[in-house]
Amino acid sequence: MQQERQQILILCLSDSDLASKTVAWSVYDGSRPPGDVQMQTGDETEPPYASVLTAMQDGWRVIQLPSLPSYARGHEHETGHLPYEYVLERMVTIDARS
Amino acid sequence: MPVLDKEYLLTAQQMAEFVSLGYLMLPEVVPSGLNQAVHHDLQSYHGAGGRFWFENPHIREVFEIPVVKGALQSLVGPEPIYDHSAVHVVGPSHSQAQSYHADSIIDTRPLGFDVQAFYFCHDTPDEMGPTLILPGSHLRRVNTASIARYKNVAGQRRLACKAGTVVLMHHGIWHCAQPNRTETMRYMFKLRLRPRVEQRNLFNGDDVDDPEVRQLIYQAYQPWQGNEARLDHMARARLWRYVVGNDAADVSFEGAFARMKI
Numbered sequence: 001m002q003q004e005r006q007q008i009l010i011l012c013l014s015d016s017d018l019a020s021k022t023v024a025w026s027v028y029d030g031s032r033p034p035g036d037v038q039m040q041t042g043d044e045t046e047p048p049y050a051s052v053l054t055a056m057q058d059g060w061r062v063i064q065l066p067s068l069p070s071y072a073r074g075h076e077h078e079t080g081h082l083p084y085e086y087v088l089e090r091m092v093t094i095d096a097r098s
Numbered sequence: 099m100p101v102l103d104k105e106y107l108l109t110a111q112q113m114a115e116f117v118s119l120g121y122l123m124l125p126e127v128v129p130s131g132l133n134q135a136v137h138h139d140l141q142s143y144h145g146a147g148g149r150f151w152f153e154n155p156h157i158r159e160v161f162e163i164p165v166v167k168g169a170l171q172s173l174v175g176p177e178p179i180y181d182h183s184a185v186h187v188v189g190p191s192h193s194q195a196q197s198y199h200a201d202s203i204i205d206t207r208p209l210g211f212d213v214q215a216f217y218f219c220h221d222t223p224d225e226m227g228p229t230l231i232l233p234g235s236h237l238r239r240v241n242t243a244s245i246a247r248y249k250n251v252a253g254q255r256r257l258a259c260k261a262g263t264v265v266l267m268h269h270g271i272w273h274c275a276q277p278n279r280t281e282t283m284r285y286m287f288k289l290r291l292r293p294r295v296e297q298r299n300l301f302n303g304d305d306v307d308d309p310e311v312r313q314l315i316y317q318a319y320q321p322w323q324g325n326e327a328r329l330d331h332m333a334r335a336r337l338w339r340y341v342v343g344n345d346a347a348d349v350s351f352e353g354a355f356a357r358m359k360i
Contacts, residue, residue: 014324026249040195
């Protein structure tokens with residue numbers, strides 16, 4: 001029986017331009033069976049796509065754009081998480097019997 | 099405890115590296131015989147990892163080596179407070195990596211910091227799962243595993259090293275354990291220390307005005323920092339001003355401290 005599963009690709013870019021450079025990335029692959037090793041920290045040195053735009057051109061759909069950072073007076077120079085984080089998805093078909 | 103001779107303290111260049119990257123590697127500073135003794139003791143130790151520091155004389159010797167003690171004194175001052183210690187073990191053929199995290203809880207000190215010393219008593223090549231760190235991440239405000247969904251980050255570095263290496267880390271650095279693809283147990287001993295004193299001017303500052311030292315801070319931009327890179331520069335310039343004990347020191351981005359009267 002054929003079923004659909006979701007793959008999530010998270011790309012953090014260097015700025016808010018969707019064509020800007022990927023600086024961090026993760027894949028969560030719902031098509032892999034439970035117990036399978038997913039992408040892990042440190043297992044890749046090159047991102048799967050150079051930018052969000054490149055991923056879109058390969059069929060990934062953007063499902064979340066980050067809000068642009070706001071800079072409160074007195075805290076303008078503070079930093080934390082990677083602010084330009086995009087979530088993309090792709091649906092894939094699996095054979096549920098396998 | 100007497101203050102060590104300044105030949106054992108960190109130089110300004112080493113301090114600038116720590117301030118900029120959030121860690122400083124002291125390669126092969128522990129002699130081979132002591133490494134072997136600690137390794138042997140760890141292999142036969144069955145107590146709680148947090149007790150090893152209190153029960154094993156060899157591990158205490160490691161932290162009495164002048165170059166190790168001097169480096170720690172340069173960062174957290176003489177007679178730092180013991181916070182905690184741990185024996186971190188990654189078993190043979192362990193395929194699961196740890197998620198990225200920053201240790202402890204969000205630290206509310208504006209500039210003060212704890213140091214975590216990671217001691218590798220045996221050769222720890224890349225395939226054996228040396229700790230993965232993200233250089234330059236130590237001054238970003240995150241909460242423990244709030245960074246866990248980042249799996250790979252440009253510029254991340256596994257601390258592959260030879261036996262006897264001690265890596266000193268700022269408490270805030272993003273890091274995680276890695277899979278061990280060898281058939282041998284991987285050990286790493288961690289000691290966290292916090293300062294009793296303000297961490298100002300604790301190192302050997304003979305080379306503090308060396309242009310190369312300033313350049314280290316100016317040029318420590320990391321590939322993952324993107325549009326925030328100049329803000330990361332400001333953060334390390336603030337920390338530098340603190341550790342050199344000179345509130346007029348200005349290695350900020352385009353002299354922003356002076357321009358903005360910071």
